Amino acid sequence: MDGKTQVVEAIKKALPDVNQEDIESKIERPKDNKNGDYAFPTFFLAKIKHQAPQMIAADLVKEIDQSGFENVVVAGPYINFFLNKAQIAAGILSDIITDPENYGNANLGNGGNVPIDMSSPNIAKPMSMGHLRSTVIGNSLANILTKVNYNPIKINHLGDWGTQFGKLMAAYKMWGSEEEVKADPINTLQKYYVRFHQEDKENPALDDDARAWFRKLEDGDEEATYLWKWFRSESLKLFMKIYDLLGIDFDSYNGEAFYNDKMDEVVQMLEDKGLLQESKGAEIVDLEKYNLNPALIKKTDGATLYITRDLAAAIYRKRTYNFVQSLYVVGNEQQNHFKQLKAVLKEMGFDWSDDIHHIPFGLITQGGRKLSTREGRVILLENVLDDAINLARKQIAEKNPDLKNADEVAKQVGVGAVVFHDLKNERLNNFDFNLEEVVRFEGETGPYVQYANARAQSILRKAGNPDLTNVNMELGDADAWEVIKMLGQFGETVQRASREYEPSVIAKYSLQLAKGFNQYYAHTKILVDDDEKLARLALVTAVSDVLKSSLSLLGVQAPDEM
Numbered sequence: 276m277d278g279k280t281q282v283v284e285a286i287k288k289a290l291p292d293v294n295q296e297d298i299e300s301k302i303e304r305p306k307d308n309k310n311g312d313y314a315f316p317t318f319f320l321a322k323i324k325h326q327a328p329q330m331i332a333a334d335l336v337k338e339i340d341q342s343g344f345e346n347v348v349v350a351g352p353y354i355n356f357f358l359n360k361a362q363i364a365a366g367i368l369s370d371i372i373t374d375p376e377n378y379g380n381a382n383l384g385n386g387g388n389v390p391i392d393m394s395s396p397n398i399a400k401p402m403s404m405g406h407l408r409s410t411v412i413g414n415s416l417a418n419i420l421t422k423v424n425y426n427p428i429k430i431n432h433l434g435d436w437g438t439q440f441g442k443l444m445a446a447y448k449m450w451g452s453e454e455e456v457k458a459d460p461i462n463t464l465q466k467y468y469v470r471f472h473q474e475d476k477e478n479p480a481l482d483d484d485a486r487a488w489f490r491k492l493e494d495g496d497e498e499a500t501y502l503w504k505w506f507r508s509e510s511l512k513l514f515m516k517i518y519d520l521l522g523i524d525f526d527s528y529n530g531e532a533f534y535n536d537k538m539d540e541v542v543q544m545l546e547d548k549g550l551l552q553e554s555k556g557a558e559i560v561d562l563e564k565y566n567l568n569p570a571l572i573k574k575t576d577g578a579t580l581y582i583t584r585d586l587a588a589a590i591y592r593k594r595t596y597n598f599v600q601s602l603y604v605v606g607n608e609q610q611n612h613f614k615q616l617k618a619v620l621k622e623m624g625f626d627w628s629d630d631i632h633h634i635p636f637g638l639i640t641q642g643g644r645k646l647s648t649r650e651g652r653v654i655l656l657e658n659v660l661d662d663a664i665n666l667a668r669k670q671i672a673e674k675n676p677d678l679k680n681a682d683e684v685a686k687q688v689g690v691g692a693v694v695f696h697d698l699k700n701e702r703l704n705n706f707d708f709n710l711e712e713v714v715r716f717e718g719e720t721g722p723y724v725q726y727a728n729a730r731a732q733s734i735l736r737k738a739g740n741p742d743l744t745n746v747n748m749e750l751g752d753a754d755a756w757e758v759i760k761m762l763g764q765f766g767e768t769v770q771r772a773s774r775e776y777e778p779s780v781i782a783k784y785s786l787q788l789a790k791g792f793n794q795y796y797a798h799t800k801i802l803v804d805d806d807e808k809l810a811r812l813a814l815v816t817a818v819s820d821v822l823k824s825s826l827s828l829l830g831v832q833a834p835d836e837m
């Protein structure tokens with residue numbers, strides 16, 4: 276039972292005639308803890324009891340069973356409750372230790388399906404830092420939603436169709452060679468792509484060429500299809516390496532091409548509902564009443580567009596998963612696209628368009644500058660992860676030269692640092708990327724949290740990993756209470772993160788808990804042999820359990836030694 280419930284129950288017993296919800300809604304948390312952990316104001320009872328609040332409080336306190344509290348006192352019209360911290364502490368610790376995996380679980384979702392459109396890099400272009408954000412935010416949201424009993428479905432909506440293939444094919448036919456591509460697929464394809472964009476500034480005829488190739492692809496031309504498949508599979512191989520490194524998998528890789536044969540139906544539906552209009556030869560849906568630009572459904576040359584595919588995808592997902600919510604973890608710059616998507620679905624009469632949520636995020640910059648594929652200014656994700664791992668390895672070699680599985684730990688720390696850095700920032704904020712800062716062992720970093728857990732594990736090893744299931748876990752001292760109070764807030768933290776679709780809530784919580792534990796560790800001799808030693812070890816175990824759970828919600832590993 277948490278503290279507030281305990282207070283409600285005690286008052287309820289003393290006031291059987293008063294509605295429980297009324298009691299609950301009146302309870303306050305005093306700003307100054309001199310006034311207790313909870314306070315019950317009696318003003319609202321004055322009318323019912325025809326007495327002054329001070330009198331009511333003075334009488335009521337005599338009726339309240341005080342045995343479960345440290346103290347219950349009258350302060351004018353208020354009754355102040357001081358919780359029995361040691362008892363509550365023991366309750367929290369034993370909840371964690373008896374079932375660490377499920378501690379903090381809640382049932383907000385009743386198992387409902389939630390497709391999460393995430394990562395979705397574009398084939399034949401490198402996966403850049405921008406896609407990293409979508410990947411790790413989407414993955415963390417999937418973990419968080421699982422903990423509150425939704426059923427997430429991770430969908431990689433690969434950008435495997437579109438005019439960039441026309442450009443790439445045109446470039447490949449002009450300057451490319453098969454051997455060159457085979458030797459180093461992504462860098463080579465990327466090189467072609469960048470060169471195409473440089474040269475087409477001078478020579479606009481290149482664009483016509485690219486359009487013609489894309490047209491061929493849409494018409495099922497053999498050579499175009501062959502090249503498409505080849506470029507796609509080479510790109511995917513590289514993406515998979517990155518996903519493996521991140522420890523992230525997907526339930527579906529249905530990308531844009533998957534909807535090639537599903538768009539006619541959408542266009543037909545729009546037509547049947549009288550929503551399609553002609554505008555300069557193109558087909559559009561007018562969205563003026565939503566204050567949005569018209570949605571471009573079919574171009575002048577008949578080619579379908581990004582939004583047409585997304586309409587088909589949204590309908591497909593509703594039919595396939597009957598979702599309760601459908602999330603799209605995509606950069607903030609696509610905000611209008613998703614507003615249009617929802618508006619068109621609404622116009623089509625699909626009420627479930629209200630369950631579609633765009634989860635936008637900000638940009639990663641470097642030295643304050645935007646990254647850009649087109650101009651060849653990219654940070655390659657694969658390089659970032661490798662560099663982070665090397666940096667972690669160097670630091671581990673200094674701190675812990677005898678560590679046995681140093682390579683594996685370096686991977687967990689390096690990759691974890693990059694992921695954590697991304698998630699600790701509120702989704703919508705832009706942030707600057709500086710590798711040295713990201714992999715530091717001190718400050719607000721992933722390695723700092725991992726290190727706090729490793730420290731806890733090392734204490735437990737030194738103590739010989741005793742069985743703690745049946746020990747008296749009452750710890751009354753103020754230092755311990757600060758940490759245990761935080762442990763008790765894990766569940767509400769997870770729920771908040773899920774409601775706000777905000778992994779940073781968990782990341783910030785884990786930093787705070789790690790910091791609180793380090794302070795406790797600095798002030799307390801944990802391993803000294805006295806009556807409370809086992810209770811202190813229970814606290815250390817619980818901290819480690821909750822740090823690990825927090826990191827795992829973020830998709831970050833927690834090595835026992837580092």
Ligand code: ARG
Nearest residue numbers: 392395396397432434585605
């Ligand atoms: N491939 C797109 C990009 O890199 C993101 C796709 C997002 N998902 C979607 N269903 N539109 O910009």
